[in-house]
Amino acid sequence: MDENGNAVLCRDVMKVFGRGDAQVQALRGIDMEAGLGEMTMLVGPSGSGKTTLLSVITGLLDATAGDLVVLGERPGRLSPEERILFRRKNLGFVFQQYNLIPALTAAENVAVPLLADGRKRQQAVAVGKAILDALGMSHRVHALPNELSGGEQQRVALARALIHDPRLIVCDEPTSALDARTGHAVMELLRAAAVRPDRAVIIVTHDARIFPFADRIAHMDDGRIVNLEVNGKKGD
Amino acid sequence: MNFVALKMLTADRAKYFGLIFAIAFASFLLANQVSIFIGIMTRPASQIRDVVDADIWVMDPQTLYDGEVSALRDYDLYRVRSVPGVKWAVPLYKGTGRAKGPDGKFRTVILMGLDDASLVGTPRKMLVGSIYDLRLPDAAIIDKAGYSYFFPGQPLRAGRTLQMNEKRVLIVGISDASAPFQSFPVLHTRYSQAIGFVGRERNLLSFVLAKPAEGVPVEEACRRIEAATGLRVRSSAAFSGDAFRFYMRNTGIPINFGITVVIALIVGTVVAGQTFYIFTIENLRQFGTLKAIGVTNRRIVGMILLQAIVVGGTGYALGLGMAAAFFSITLNYLPTRGIVLPWQVMAGIAAVILIVVGLASLMSIRRVLVLEPAVVFRS
Numbered sequence: 255m256d257e258n259g260n261a262v263l264c265r266d267v268m269k270v271f272g273r274g275d276a277q278v279q280a281l282r283g284i285d286m287e288a289g290l291g292e293m294t295m296l297v298g299p300s301g302s303g304k305t306t307l308l309s310v311i312t313g314l315l316d317a318t319a320g321d322l323v324v325l326g327e328r329p330g331r332l333s334p335e336e337r338i339l340f341r342r343k344n345l346g347f348v349f350q351q352y353n354l355i356p357a358l359t360a361a362e363n364v365a366v367p368l369l370a371d372g373r374k375r376q377q378a379v380a381v382g383k384a385i386l387d388a389l390g391m392s393h394r395v396h397a398l399p400n401e402l403s404g405g406e407q408q409r410v411a412l413a414r415a416l417i418h419d420p421r422l423i424v425c426d427e428p429t430s431a432l433d434a435r436t437g438h439a440v441m442e443l444l445r446a447a448a449v450r451p452d453r454a455v456i457i458v459t460h461d462a463r464i465f466p467f468a469d470r471i472a473h474m475d476d477g478r479i480v481n482l483e484v485n486g487k488k489g490d
Numbered sequence: 491m492n493f494v495a496l497k498m499l500t501a502d503r504a505k506y507f508g509l510i511f512a513i514a515f516a517s518f519l520l521a522n523q524v525s526i527f528i529g530i531m532t533r534p535a536s537q538i539r540d541v542v543d544a545d546i547w548v549m550d551p552q553t554l555y556d557g558e559v560s561a562l563r564d565y566d567l568y569r570v571r572s573v574p575g576v577k578w579a580v581p582l583y584k585g586t587g588r589a590k591g592p593d594g595k596f597r598t599v600i601l602m603g604l605d606d607a608s609l610v611g612t613p614r615k616m617l618v619g620s621i622y623d624l625r626l627p628d629a630a631i632i633d634k635a636g637y638s639y640f641f642p643g644q645p646l647r648a649g650r651t652l653q654m655n656e657k658r659v660l661i662v663g664i665s666d667a668s669a670p671f672q673s674f675p676v677l678h679t680r681y682s683q684a685i686g687f688v689g690r691e692r693n694l695l696s697f698v699l700a701k702p703a704e705g706v707p708v709e710e711a712c713r714r715i716e717a718a719t720g721l722r723v724r725s726s727a728a729f730s731g732d733a734f735r736f737y738m739r740n741t742g743i744p745i746n747f748g749i750t751v752v753i754a755l756i757v758g759t760v761v762a763g764q765t766f767y768i769f770t771i772e773n774l775r776q777f778g779t780l781k782a783i784g785v786t787n788r789r790i791v792g793m794i795l796l797q798a799i800v801v802g803g804t805g806y807a808l809g810l811g812m813a814a815a816f817f818s819i820t821l822n823y824l825p826t827r828g829i830v831l832p833w834q835v836m837a838g839i840a841a842v843i844l845i846v847v848g849l850a851s852l853m854s855i856r857r858v859l860v861l862e863p864a865v866v867f868r869s
Contacts, residue, residue: 305867355498
């Protein structure tokens with residue numbers, strides 16, 4: 255984090271895909287912050303660059319230019335191996351399609367980040383069960399993903415993002431596959447379980463129903479942040 | 491993460507068993523065809539291998555293998571005996587004749603005429619009777635397959651008779667002679683008796699069997715006999731090789747079996763390799779998720795290799811098990827006796843399967859390694 259308590263700091267971040275005539279400028283000089291203890295939403299129409307920005311912040315893609323600081327580290331300066339370890343230790347992911355491993359039970363899916371960190375299976379699954387219990391899923395720990403409803407799968411995905419106590423949680427369209435009521439319930443859970451003073455949450459969404467949960471909303475269009483709302487107040 | 495890899499592998503039972511059976515089928519087909527090929531191609535040398543007392547075979551320079559023989563002159567035996575470094579040398583007749591059973595059923599038989607005094611070249615294993623009974627008048631030893639042909643369903647016992655060249659052949663023993671290339675019965679008799687059974691020819695001496703003196707290497711003795719007599723001289727091993735090569739060159743067997751083996755290899759490689767590759771491709775999103783979460787490429791490579799080893803190992807074991815069961819059954823049938831699953835074939839197929847799953851893994855690993863983890867954000 256920086257001296258101002260920001261988990262993520264972007265300064266003039268750009269991302270270009272392809273070369274020559276096929277070149278696409280996905281990010282055109284992004285300036286933004288995501289503070290610790292806050293839920294930040296990146297919103298905008300399809301193709302506005304929000305998922306690309308999320309990929310750059312998480313180190314899954316390299317920025318073409320600009321300065322990016324995530325939890326005090328510059329991902330662009332880390333080696334590929336260091337970047338993987340950085341993600342494993344500090345980041346939690348919640349995906350639009352949940353991305354649970356179909357062959358694993360709910361508890362085993364939740365345990366994956368600990369397994370990736372070298373923890374023993376029994377120990378990791380026990381922690382997974384405890385997290386699911388805390389999220390009200392104790393009765394579904396042995397269920398396979400295809401036996402769970404969409405809302406339940408997203409709760410399992412949230413538990414997986416939380417299990418290793420990361421300092422930055424990123425969510426890609428966490429409610430787009432859910433009905434309004436379930437989406438609301440998931441967001442309440444996310445807000446309650448994920449937002450802590452030493453943790454930041456960044457959500458990419460175009461679901462306006464969940465905007466009220468945000469502390470900060472960055473409206474994006476055509477690779478730029480066109481408007482920034484902080485605690486409901488509009489900026490430039 | 492090993493259990494994650496194994497659960498991913500076995501989650502879809504249909505695909506998992508499809509993979510296993512592709513490898514098992516390829517292993518079975520390869521083991522089966524290669525073993526039968528080896529078993530059949532060792533048969534031309536059966537009568538050479540069955541002669542364990544002599545190390546050296548002397549023959550007419552035009553004789554290429556033991557199936558078609560140009561006879562030597564009788565005095566060639568003495569010429570061989572006179573070569574320094576030869577411990578002993580004895581005559582051997584090998585030819586074919588027609589034997590008739592008591593019910594008039596007849597067959598061409600392979601007739602081995604052994605040295606009257608030493609009986610060198612007798613069958614290695616007797617099932618009934620003794621080799622020394624060959625000294626009885628009209629005596630012959632028949633192999634089990636021949637006995638079963640002439641006396642089907644009857645208990646193995648000595649004392650029965652056949653006819654050859656209008657002469658009585660007294661069966662004094664039943665041997666477990668190695669199966670010949672053709673399914674002809676094999677009869678062993680004395681050299682002097684063989685003349686009566688096949689009728690007088692000008693020259694009957696098919697081979698001279700010899701043993702080198704103590705301290706003289708077989709190859710050296712071969713060279714000396716060849717130099718002294720001008721005849722063709724081969725060690726038992728080399729002569730067996732000659733028979734093998736003759737059939738390889740002059741029959742369609744290697745091509746037929748070769749085609750089957752190549753097809754098995756291609757089908758096995760393509761089916762198993764492609765199925766495993768598709769399995770990985772279908773799991774790309776899951777691998778992408780693991781990469782995003784922080785699983786290293788090295789760990790993911792380990793997961794894929796573990797999956798490949800489990801699939802390859804299980805399929806191989808199953809295929810070889812089926813092949814072993816097949817050969818343990820066919821071993822008891824006379825036409826397929828002696829055809830077994832050699833350990834060298836098992837080892838060779840293990841190497842082939844390793845290469846197949848290795849190649850499939852490499853292709854899969856390549857796809858996973860180049861996978862952009864940001865793919866997980868695409869819906």
